[in-house]
Amino acid sequence: xxxxxxxxxxxxxxxxxxxxxxxxxxxxxxxxxxxxxxxxxxxxxxxxxxxxxxxxxxxxxxxxxxxxxxxxxxxxxxxxxxxxxxxxxxxxxxxxxxxxxxxxxxxxxxxxxxxxxxxxxxxxxxxxxxxxxxxxxxxxxxxxxxxxxxxxxxxxxxxxxxxxxxxxxxxxxxxxxxxxxxxxxxxxxxxxxxxxxxxxxxxxxxxxxxxxxxxxxx
Ligand SMILES: Cc1cc2nc3c(=O)[nH]c(=O)nc-3n(C[C@H](O)[C@H](O)[C@H](O)COP(=O)(O)O)c2cc1C
Numbered sequence: 001x002x003x004x005x006x007x008x009x010x011x012x013x014x015x016x017x018x019x020x021x022x023x024x025x026x027x028x029x030x031x032x033x034x035x036x037x038x039x040x041x042x043x044x045x046x047x048x049x050x051x052x053x054x055x056x057x058x059x060x061x062x063x064x065x066x067x068x069x070x071x072x073x074x075x076x077x078x079x080x081x082x083x084x085x086x087x088x089x090x091x092x093x094x095x096x097x098x099x100x101x102x103x104x105x106x107x108x109x110x111x112x113x114x115x116x117x118x119x120x121x122x123x124x125x126x127x128x129x130x131x132x133x134x135x136x137x138x139x140x141x142x143x144x145x146x147x148x149x150x151x152x153x154x155x156x157x158x159x160x161x162x163x164x165x166x167x168x169x170x171x172x173x174x175x176x177x178x179x180x181x182x183x184x185x186x187x188x189x190x191x192x193x194x195x196x197x198x199x200x201x202x203x204x205x206x207x208x209x210x211x212x213x214x215x216x217x218x
Contacts, residue, residue, distance in 0.1 A: 131147075
């Protein structure tokens with residue numbers, strides 16, 4: 001029997017084969033259940049978090065971010081989504097420059113940085129420097145904080161800020177970048193010799209960071 005559309009007309013051959021294909025695909029697909037679309041961000045886990053740092057006057061902001069992605073190779077550009085209410089958003093809107101830092105799962109003190117900086121900045125202490133407040137060593141490159149533990153970093157300049165729901169999307173150009181010579185700078189690919197990426201599995205887990213099992217398998 002040849003299927004018909006709502007107006008009673010017969011479907012053409014190509015439409016028919018696409019319907020047959022869809023029916024077959026439906027039979028073969030695993031049974032998936034509906035989930036709340038607001039959980040979409042969790043479907044991206046695990047992800048490699050970076051540490052974003054920015055400085056405006058005495059105010060130094062730093063936090064882990066999962067939402068950071070390269071959005072253009074030439075010119076090199078990145079996008080970063082920051083919650084509207086967080087302090088780092090406020091500092092970056094004023095400074096319009098920031099660093100992105102890639103840090104390794106090991107040593108443990110490096111991994112701890114991700115979890116310590118995930119806590120909101122404590123204003124009650126009167127301090128202005130979140131890195132100092134958390135005992136995280138850093139130095140300044142062109143006036144922007146860069147982590148002493150970074151296996152790579154880039155300096156970025158904000159070009160545009162778009163409001164996207166409960167976050168703001170910062171679109172930025174990459175001005176300057178450095179990485180470990182043995183691990184990345186050799187040919188522009190991570191070799192995972194010193195750098196073992198920390199993978200964030202989600203906030204509900206007791207130990208939300210893992211890493212790759214066999215770095216030589218890459
Ligand atoms: C691994 C990880 C990734 C995160 N990624 C983001 C992100 O991309 N954007 C965001 O707004 N918050 C993100 N957060 C939450 C912020 O780091 C958190 O709100 C932090 O307290 C903000 O710091 P601040 O108050 O000093 O600005 C992430 C947290 C973790 C643990």
